[in-house]
Amino acid sequence: MSQSILVTGGTGTLGVHVVGRLLEAGHLVRVLTRSPRLDTPYTVVAGDLTSGAGVDEAVAGADTIMHLATDPMVMGADLEGTRRLVEAARRAGTAHLVFISIVGVDRNPYFYYRAKHAAERVIEASGLPYTILRTTQFHDLVLYVTRKLARRPVMPVPMGWRFQPIDTGEVGERMTALAAGGAAGRVPDMGGPEIFTFRELMNRYLAAAGWRRTLVPVPIPGRISAAFRRGVQLVEGDGGGRRTYGAFLADRVKPGQPVGR
Template structure:
């Protein structure tokens, strides 16, 4: 089977992706800053040659909103070319070309680096994972009133389903930009918040807050959504039921 290196292999997506690839019989190398024998900081690039030796396919999941993604991608691509990697798979976000958020602009720039790498490539864009939406709601619920972005909806997707899709893409031939992958439902944030409160057994009043800026306008316009590609199956309620224990 194929030898596949997964960057960010201990993260929210990388962990189930690695498990799925190994279950399918592939040899998988997990690349992260703290996991040996392939503990590599992509922003520095040291150690990549050894990690990529004999690798057929790279799935690039490592990312940080704190910055450094473009530099990391350049190091990875340079080392992958030198190692003779045949396929580079990148996970991106729906709306990186429509919502002018700094992190999205970086993800789009990395997409372009992948496309221009000279390596066979595949790019999959997905909507936000259930995990991220839950984190946002949990943070908001720390206050006496849950503050929510007015007029914004989301389309969360189950990370295990994204892992399955990425695993299939990694096992196949380079496919370029593949169809986007969205969760099964477009949900307004108050609706998601009420689902979270029910599942957690908490009580909080909700307050919609209108925010300023072009990024917020892009979210209000639904630039991060893909209702025509609502191919995910797992709902937010199903995710919450598996993740949360109601509070007494």
């Protein structure tokens, strides 16, 4: 059944996959954005979760809200934006709020993870029907980080850190299915099909790009590093992801490309 669905973060890495799938499924999609464009197949609503401008107008009439917007660089941005969105959704009587989060946010003191966990708690205490999906790191994020580090001839590699990258398109497919269903609370975590050390991820990028770099293992102290070494960011058992990181790299990285691009 067709719904009216508001998407925050609809132009982001995950958002473009989600919006595309929602449109294919016949839903009426509107996207809250600070930089509205006119040439889109969906309705654009100018607004800003940081200030609250335009949020009530964006939420009005939406059957479901998919909250994908995030800002890992600004402390507190995700929590405050979620609070504003929840308040607007409660005023509008929104029937379903779907939120994307990260595996391990309740067990890692990294400020961004703590904000994500606090945002989860705001949603859970809101009284709104909700669904929360936690996933591991996206392929796109892992590639972005390894590309940045590869600009240096000598690359520091955190010792003991492991990751389970997942395909963004598969997460988008799962999120779209959750939006179409009823509120399900916290659903099972989603993760990629393989677990890699940080060093293995760096080597895979360098091999795909045809570059050589010196990798230097670095022991990183502190509680955040300890959490990554414990594997709080990993999904136990089958995380549901199918597309491998190698397949992703084969599509995105070509031998001979300038390093870091």
